[in-house]
Amino acid sequence: MFDVDWMGLLTREVLRERGAALIAESCAWAVGLSDQPHHERRAGRLVATGLTVGERAAHGRPLAGEEDGRLELGDARPGSFQDALNMLGADGRVQAERFDDEVLVPFVADTCRLAAERARTSRRAAWEELADDLGEDPRDLLDVVRAGGWEAPLRIDAEHLVLAALGTVPLIEVEAEGLPLSLVRAAEATARAAAAPEPAPVPDDSLAGALFLARAALEESGCTVPVRPEEADLLLVALGDNGLEPDEVTAVLPHLPVEEATISRIAATLAAR
Structure with missing residues (x-):
């Protein structure tokens, strides 16, 4: 039986160090609630109040409400953050489930990744032995973390940390505290969406034959890629x-490793013929 307790202790140590960041993310998540x-369940039906x-x-x-929610979140102060976590959303899910998925997980x-990086640096021999015991490559931090199973108990610790800090605080105060960071997160999401590359064009099935010939021609041409x-x-x-006919050349070029300027030059050559 191998001993992985030292790694579990390290993940909790890193979580404590990041406690302020977790509270800040929790407040930012609450903004807008x-x-x-407001919804509640009446006679088994989800209705707006x-x-x-x-x-x-x-x-x-x-x-x-009394019909839904988690037992561990019951007896919350009305209007508090804990009370809000236990309420239903418009989709019928308890908000705590969303909080788990969007913040805690x-x-x-x-946190586990950071702990693994620290372990690999500060306790290299122990880390390699641990990875070997788990049957994983010590270079693959995430695989070792998954095999070690430290995330599930650490989520419980993280939830307790959040509830200890924010559980009894009125929701409106939690939202006010989280507003600045929520604006930052919204700006980051907008920037990521704007920077997302356009999906590569998907070749039409009717081009399969022409594309096969084109790839063979490219390989035989000796051109750089x-x-x-x-x-x-x-x-x-x-x-x-x-x-390949001219119209087939035009159709297959976007699916080949060819620079845009090259495609434009070939198109101009074909148009001039």
Whole structure:
């Protein structure tokens, strides 16, 4: 029986070090909950109560119902962050499930990764022995972490940490604390979406034969890959020698490792014929 306890202790140590960051992420996640319509389950049906979550909290009424929610989140102070975690969303899910998926799971995974990096650096021999016991490559940190099973118990520790800090705090105060970071996260998401590359074009099934010939022609042509503009004529000759018609050349070029300038030059050559 191998001993992995030292690694479990290290993950908890790193979690404690990152406690402030976890609280900040939790506050940022909560931003906007008060503005959402409040729902509850009546006679087994999910219905809107006609108030927003914030309005219901302001009236001192519980956000979570008795039919749903997690037992460990019960007996929460009405309108508190813990109460909000235990309430239902418009999709019928308890908000705590969303919090797990969107905050705790990724945060704990990152914490375990950081702990693994520290272990590999500061306790190299022990780390390699541990990876060997788990049947994993010590260079593959995430595989070792998954095999070690440290994430599940650490998520429980992370949840306890959040509830100890924010559980009894009114939701509106948690949201106010998290607003600056939530704006940063929203800006980051917008930037990622703007920078996302366009998906590569998917070849039409009808081009399968022409694409096969084109790839063979490219390989036989001796052109560098991706094909530069100065080799456009060489590639065009090779494609023609392999039996591709001009319209087929135009159709297959976007699916070959060819620079955009090369495609433009070949298109201009074909248009001039």
